[in-house]
Amino acid sequence: MKKIITMREMTKNQGGIIKRVSASGVMGRRIREMGLVPNTYIQVQGRAPLKDPVAIKIRDFILTLRNSEADHILVEVDDLE
Amino acid sequence: MLKQKITIALSGNPNSGKTTIFNAITGARQHIANYPGVTVEKKYGRIKHKGYDIEVVDLPGTYSLTAYSLEEIVARDFLINERPDLVVDIVDASNLDRNLYLAIQFKELGVPLIIALNMTDVAEGRGIVVEQETLSTLLGVPVVPTVARSNKGIDDLLDRVVEEALNDREWQPAIISYGADVDQGLNEIEDIIKGTDAYDKKYPPRWLALKCMERDDQIVELIRSDHEISLAVDAICEKTSKHLMDTLEEEPEGIIADHRYGHITGITKKSVKRRIESRLNLSDRIDKVLTNRIIGPFIMMLILYGIYEFTFWVSEGPVSWLEVFFGGLKGVVSFFISEGLLYSLIVSGIIDGVGGILGFMPLIMFMFFAIAIMEDSGYMARVAYMLDRVLRWFGLHGNSVMALLVSGGIAGGCAVPGVMATRTLRDPKERIATLLVVPFMNCGAKLPVFAMLIAAFFAKKEAGMMFIFTLLSWSFALFAAKMIRSTVLKGPKTPFVMELPPYRLPTLKGLIIHTWERTWQFIKRAGTFILAMSILLWAMMTFPGLSEKQIKAYEAQRVGLRDSFLVLPEIKATIKDEKGLEDLDDLVNSYGRAVKEDFESVKALQKNPLFPLAKTIFAERYVQKEGEGSSRMQREAATAYLRYTEELARVDGRQNQAMLKGTIAGRIGQILEHVTSALGFDYRTNIALIGGFAAKEVVVSTLGTAYSLGEVDPEQSGSLSEKLKEDPNWNSLVAFTLILFTMLYVPCLATVISIKKESSWRWAGFSVAFNLIAAYLVCLAVYQIGSAFGLGG
Numbered sequence: 001m002k003k004i005i006t007m008r009e010m011t012k013n014q015g016g017i018i019k020r021v022s023a024s025g026v027m028g029r030r031i032r033e034m035g036l037v038p039n040t041y042i043q044v045q046g047r048a049p050l051k052d053p054v055a056i057k058i059r060d061f062i063l064t065l066r067n068s069e070a071d072h073i074l075v076e077v078d079d080l081e
Numbered sequence: 082m083l084k085q086k087i088t089i090a091l092s093g094n095p096n097s098g099k100t101t102i103f104n105a106i107t108g109a110r111q112h113i114a115n116y117p118g119v120t121v122e123k124k125y126g127r128i129k130h131k132g133y134d135i136e137v138v139d140l141p142g143t144y145s146l147t148a149y150s151l152e153e154i155v156a157r158d159f160l161i162n163e164r165p166d167l168v169v170d171i172v173d174a175s176n177l178d179r180n181l182y183l184a185i186q187f188k189e190l191g192v193p194l195i196i197a198l199n200m201t202d203v204a205e206g207r208g209i210v211v212e213q214e215t216l217s218t219l220l221g222v223p224v225v226p227t228v229a230r231s232n233k234g235i236d237d238l239l240d241r242v243v244e245e246a247l248n249d250r251e252w253q254p255a256i257i258s259y260g261a262d263v264d265q266g267l268n269e270i271e272d273i274i275k276g277t278d279a280y281d282k283k284y285p286p287r288w289l290a291l292k293c294m295e296r297d298d299q300i301v302e303l304i305r306s307d308h309e310i311s312l313a314v315d316a317i318c319e320k321t322s323k324h325l326m327d328t329l330e331e332e333p334e335g336i337i338a339d340h341r342y343g344h345i346t347g348i349t350k351k352s353v354k355r356r357i358e359s360r361l362n363l364s365d366r367i368d369k370v371l372t373n374r375i376i377g378p379f380i381m382m383l384i385l386y387g388i389y390e391f392t393f394w395v396s397e398g399p400v401s402w403l404e405v406f407f408g409g410l411k412g413v414v415s416f417f418i419s420e421g422l423l424y425s426l427i428v429s430g431i432i433d434g435v436g437g438i439l440g441f442m443p444l445i446m447f448m449f450f451a452i453a454i455m456e457d458s459g460y461m462a463r464v465a466y467m468l469d470r471v472l473r474w475f476g477l478h479g480n481s482v483m484a485l486l487v488s489g490g491i492a493g494g495c496a497v498p499g500v501m502a503t504r505t506l507r508d509p510k511e512r513i514a515t516l517l518v519v520p521f522m523n524c525g526a527k528l529p530v531f532a533m534l535i536a537a538f539f540a541k542k543e544a545g546m547m548f549i550f551t552l553l554s555w556s557f558a559l560f561a562a563k564m565i566r567s568t569v570l571k572g573p574k575t576p577f578v579m580e581l582p583p584y585r586l587p588t589l590k591g592l593i594i595h596t597w598e599r600t601w602q603f604i605k606r607a608g609t610f611i612l613a614m615s616i617l618l619w620a621m622m623t624f625p626g627l628s629e630k631q632i633k634a635y636e637a638q639r640v641g642l643r644d645s646f647l648v649l650p651e652i653k654a655t656i657k658d659e660k661g662l663e664d665l666d667d668l669v670n671s672y673g674r675a676v677k678e679d680f681e682s683v684k685a686l687q688k689n690p691l692f693p694l695a696k697t698i699f700a701e702r703y704v705q706k707e708g709e710g711s712s713r714m715q716r717e718a719a720t721a722y723l724r725y726t727e728e729l730a731r732v733d734g735r736q737n738q739a740m741l742k743g744t745i746a747g748r749i750g751q752i753l754e755h756v757t758s759a760l761g762f763d764y765r766t767n768i769a770l771i772g773g774f775a776a777k778e779v780v781v782s783t784l785g786t787a788y789s790l791g792e793v794d795p796e797q798s799g800s801l802s803e804k805l806k807e808d809p810n811w812n813s814l815v816a817f818t819l820i821l822f823t824m825l826y827v828p829c830l831a832t833v834i835s836i837k838k839e840s841s842w843r844w845a846g847f848s849v850a851f852n853l854i855a856a857y858l859v860c861l862a863v864y865q866i867g868s869a870f871g872l873g874g
Contacts, residue, residue, distance in 0.1 A: 020330075021335060024332055024334075024335075026149065026575075026576070027576045027578075028332070028334065028335065029147060029149065029295070029334055029338070030149060030576050030578045031576070031578055032334070032335060032338035032339070032342075033144050033145040033147070033149075033182060033338060034144060034179065034578055034580070035178060035179045035182070035342060037335075037338055037339045037342045038339060040342070045365070045368070046368070046372060046373075046374070047374060048372070048374070048466055048467050048469065048470055049374050049375075049377060049378050049467055049470075050470035050471065051374075051470075052469075052470045053466060053469055053470070053479075053577055055368075055372070055466065055581060057365075059176065059178040059179055060175055060176040060177070060178065060179075060207075060209070061176045061179060061580055061581075061582075061583075062365075062368075062580065062581040062583075063578065063579070063580055063581070064466050064469075064577065064578070064579050064580075064581055065576070065577060065578045065579075066469070066473075066576070066577045068574075069576055069577070069578060
């Protein structure tokens, strides 16, 4: 079973495929430039001590973004339940 | 005719090894300037290769060519306005997709391009093999593999640069398809733009169309200069946007980025071979520990504390050498110029002023070195990542941490490079907020002030007090940031979309270049504006000086002391007149020096008939026990001599004190007493604080003069501590308040100038006023509440 959640809701080491990036403006452009575009595989690498920002592995590098930015990214993940 | 001069622009993503390639190509022949009107650094260098003069311009590292940041605008403007013969795009082979995103944009702009495929070794280590021939064919651009760290491929790259630059071709903008809807819009806009003379021919029309569609602020503004065209273009963009939102629920800029990445994925699928690799690479394994949610922050604290210990330990020697050097310089000056105004100007104004700041150079240099290691290894980005959540709450950004650390976040930095470090912040509001609060950190120059006052009033609690003051400075800086960000610099938070680059072992060459660049900026500032201001402050603390009559009165006191000394019975026996007294003074001094040197030089002095007395005096003064083998008569004479010199010093002290009180600074200090008495500060403290505007550590030496101690060495302020402890005006509460005030009040001159350079006179002025008011209010509260509770006694 697959389900679609926001990147904020992903747990550590969970992987998934970006389905939609809803951010616009400066933030939206920045997110996309760094390679967060639909049909890209990402994996959550870890979170900072206060649970925010989140570090993800994308393409061949590690990117960090805040939860408020991760909210705009919808990811299709395996439903483990 | 063949061209002899070639201009190339180096460009690439941050962390792609661009700086390493630039260093490898140009070596030490680098120059730094600023791009006109902005604080972005422009680095360039000239080299000769195969008989050609090649000018290499290092463009700022960017991920893209939109108008997102100052760096991107600068890079873009340089390409369009300066038209270099060639752009060398440095591409990290181990991270090809994202790096090619920039390359594609160069192709769309049409600049002649070469790709330096860098870090091929790292890529292979991770099981990524890039077939450069295929990549070159698919991109339509020459590709040269390099490993910049070990200088591999640099010559090949330069050969290729010469070869390509000779072609001297026109710009050829590439056309990439963004899907039927966007393409149609682009074509329409392109036709409109081509059909007029209104647009600047240096921009390729298709590229302008693309930027309009991406809603690029700078280009939209450019188009807006022609009203009709602007309306037509806007209409097309609107139409396309609406259509895309209706059908795909995406905005054009999203579609464009998606297609670019789609295009790149198409290329890398064919040109990159991957070994399936599931195990974590080394960098990821290091991150499992260093950015671990629980132990990561502890390790960070340890590393920061280690840097603090390291810089102080390693710079202790050089700092004292510099002190000796500036002391020696004063000696040389006194050899050529007799005491008087000119001597005072050179020694107290210039050498003390500039030397006081340059004296910190080793400390600052090693701090920069440690910070360069943190940056070049990739750890600094992790610190920003771990602290972003905390700093954001105060309206700052994860990247602000660097500026705060450099300024003295771990005690002992310097706000000048700290202010310069704010350049890494993209949002102007977050940047200015950061540079306004960095002067609150405990820089190296405040430490002697703290040390002196702590020694006097909080003895045996040194470490604890220093720790408290470090915490206090962080709290003030952060709360001030919060205040500024919710009032004068209100604005949204900027995104924190940041790369965590893989850990890399820094190269020594890179570290040295980074350290030197920052240190040099610091020296340049101390050498120019600060020199002028030191002289001004010196003048304020020297003029108008004492009247002829007053000086004569002090001179008369000295003569009186001398005369009554010479008639003492125990003295009369050995010293006949003034001449004899001068001889004794000289002998005591030379004996003091000789004892430190060796036995031979002591022996040479023994012939002097006054030698036994001088020896006794020395023994009484320093060893503080009765001179062995001396007669009673000699011991009494020695005691009388010491009493006489002490009294003489007291007269000198009173004279200096009276002089300082009468100067411009002294008068200002007395006027200020009306407001500062509420903080427990009298005019002497005020004068010291005025002096501290040049450099904070001057507070100690000025207090010394104000308390008539003569010269006080900030590093050895024991006597001043004693003096203040006994003074009825002082108690631990006053000392605590003064430490707080020193921590918070006006940034030193060098910092104010740096703030001006990084922003404007307006913000520099704001900084002075804001800090002064903040310091006053905080200290007022502390002193008044403290007094009410009877603290300090």
